Amino acid sequence: MRGEEELNRLLFGLARTGGRFVRRALITVIGPYLPVIFIFLAFAVILILLVGAVYSAFPGDKSKNIPAILAGVRESEKDKQMLEKYTSLCGKWNRKDTWIVNPGKPSTPNGPNYESSPENPYHPGRGKVEFVGEMIDRYRHDLDLKLTWGEAHAAALFRAYALKRPEITDDEMEKVVKDLHPYFYYKESEVIVCGKDGREKETVYLLVEAYTIRGHFQFHYEWVTETHGEGESAYTITYERFKGMQQILPNQWQRLEDWMKDEYKVGDKDITLARTAVWEASRGFDEGREWLEWLLNNYSAGSFASFAMVPPEYVPFLKEAEERFGVPAWFLAALFQSESSWDPMVVNTRTGCFGISQQHPDYWRERWIRLGFEPPELYQWDPRAQILAGAMVIADYLGDPKQIDWNGDLKKDDRVIRAIAHYKGWANWPNLTWEYLEANAGMDKDIAEEKKQIEIVLGFAEGMQAGAGWPVPGYREISSRFGWRIHPVTGKLKFHEGIDIPAPEGTPVVSVSGGVVTYAGWNDGYGNCVTVRDGQHLYQYAHLSRIDVTEGQTVQPGQLIGAVGSTGVSTGPHLHFGVKDLTRDCWIDPELIVRLQ
Known part of the structure; x- marks a missing residue:
């Protein structure tokens, strides 16, 4: 009613x-x-x-990236202890049920794919073959679905209210985290690199299923072979590329809601409201988006954006969308960056729009069916479906994308301005022009906001026409890849958070992306080091013999930032190149960034 x-x-x-x-x-x-x-x-x-x-439960602490949205009036030592306890418990239980489904039998191009289906899932018992004890997905989707301390605290606090408990004990905290922890199932797969020096194989791990409080997800992959380089330096790389995911429960929140009903004694008629309130209470802080907002307030979008900002697993979907609907991948990337910062699970609680392309709750099912994603509920959270649907919508709004001069000044094309405004829900889109926005933005705050939103998309579009480059032009060999290795100096097993590219001392090192230089100086074992940040990633260039940029400077793809060296803890001249995902707060495989562009 x-x-x-x-x-x-x-x-x-x-x-x-x-x-x-x-x-x-x-x-x-x-x-x-x-x-x-x-x-x-x-x-x-x-x-x-x-x-x-x-x-109001916890104070913020920017030095430790502790969310300010939970800050109270006064900071207390107990709050800090509780936060540390939650963080420790979540770290422990997020790794508690991590399993390899095919140990010692990696997926190969002509062999079994070791993936599950809605009719034959790995969870609850079929996939527990070999325990891992770590979250190891190559594409880091497990980090998107891990239990966070905010989710655990919201659930525990609601439980304390429901049970009339004066405080949350350590045992109760652990019970909540244990009850809500995720189950992750991985497969071993191979990456095969063939070049003039022969054939080399590497084992990687791919998430195939995740049973979480956000839903029961199954992930799918396809074998591809790509050629990189030219002439004698050409090589091929064969690997399993992320294809898409499905959420297989009729009600994706079934696990969380069942737990809440049992723990809080909430009835069926109230459970949706209760679950939504608890879930919203756990949201609100995202370091990557906070950084992006700072960038947009201090720099023009075009000065730091590049196609390197796109999460690498989504690049093939953007290229597919361009082929199907005629809208350039870089323009789609600019639009979706402004909409969601690439989060397929995000929901606007005011409008109900969701996902990477912020699909409307009233129209998305029809669009999924048009695209062949049936039943649509199975694919609602699939990034590929969301990207293709967004491309289809903006193509419809543009009229005929082939008639747009994509190399021209997009501000001067009313069709582009109106399509962006229409996509973002502005009612005045039918007669909108850039000249109108400029003339009236100073007199009307709504028009000023509309102009700002469109300007951000156009700025991103300008920058994203530049793809990610290779950091050491002319030197493609990788002497040490991303992942676990025996450290060449210490001799100890250590996770390598980047790739090593050997080259003669003094060889130019260039930025693979646009962005802002956030560090330029000596960094202990990394020696002379430069870090560059855009709206999605941090890029690290280490062991340099010299540095050619300064902190606060903006750079573009291909711009000189330094030279190869052997400073810090190093066995010889090389570049250590790392990429950190700011949203997930983790290092990712740099090859996924520089080889997919």
């Missing part, structure tokens, strides 16, 4: 502000609808108190 719907919307708004306007807002809504919402009132008050408490 309408009263119930309005109360639900009110609760979500209250959740974001900690309940500051509870009395006035409730009176406004309760008056006309008292008979309808009376039975929800007690439960609603609990939810409001819960969310307010979650948001």
Whole structure:
């Protein structure tokens, strides 16, 4: 009923502000609808108190990247201890059920693919063949689905309210984390590199299934062979490329909701509201997006953006979308970067739009069916489906993308301006021009915001026409790849967070991306080191013989930043090149960035 719907919307708004306007807002809504919402009132008050408490539970600490959204008025030592406890417990239980389904029998181009299906999943028992004890997915999808300390605390705090507990004990914290921890299933696969010096194989690990509080996901891959380089330096690389994923539960939140019903004694009619409130309370802080906002406030989007910002597993989907709908991959990348920062699981709680391309809740099913993703519910969270759907929509809004001069000044093309405005939900799009936005932005804050949003897309588009480059032009050999290795100096087993590219001392090193130089100087074992950040990644260049950039400077792909050296802990001249995913807060395989462009 309408009263119930309005109360639900009110609760979500209250959740974001900690309940500051509870009395006035409730009176406004309760008056006309008292008979309808009376039975929800007690439960609603609990939810409001819960969310307010979650948001005030912990102080922020920027030096440790501790979310400020949970900051209280005063910082306490107990808060810090609880945060450390949650972080430790989540780290332990996120690794507790990590399994290899095909130990010693890696997937090969002509062999079994070791993937599961909705009819024959690995979870709960079929996939527990060999324990790993680490999250090891090459594409890092496991880090997207791990249990976070914020999720654990929100669930534990709600449990304390429901059970009328005065505090959350260590045992209760561990029980919550244990109950909600994910199950990850991986397969061994091969990466095969063939060049003038022969054939080399490397074993990598790919996530094939994840059973989590966000859903039960299955991941799929396809074998591809790519050729890189020219002439004698040409080589091929054969590997399994991410193809897409499925969420196989009829209700993706079934596991979390079943747990809440059992722990909190919440009824069926209230469970969706309760789950949404708890889930929203755990969201809100994302280091990558905070950094992106800082960049946009201090630099033009075109000055730091490049196609290297695109998560590498999504590049093939953008290229497929370009082929199918005629919209350049770089323009699609700019649009989706502005929409979601590439998060396939993100949901706008105000509009209900979701995913990488922010699909509307009323229209997405029809679009999925048009694209052949059936049943659509199985593929709602599939990045490929989201990207193709977004491309289809913007192509429709553009009219005929082939008639657009993509090499020209896009601000001067009204079709482009109107299509972006339409995609972002601005009602004035039918007659919009850039001249109108410029003339009226200073007099109308809504028009100013609209102009800003369109300008960001166009800025990203300008920068993303430049693809990622290779950091040491003319030298393609990799002497040490990303992953576990015996350290050449210490002789100890250590995870190598990048790749090593040998070259003569003094060989130019160039930026693979656009971005802002965030460090340029000596960095202990890395010697002379430069780091560059864009809206998605941090790029590290280490062991340099000299540095040619300064902190705060913007760089473009291919711009000189230094020279190969052997400074720091090093056995000879080479570049250590690393790439860190800012959203997932982890190092990723740099080859996925520089070889997929």
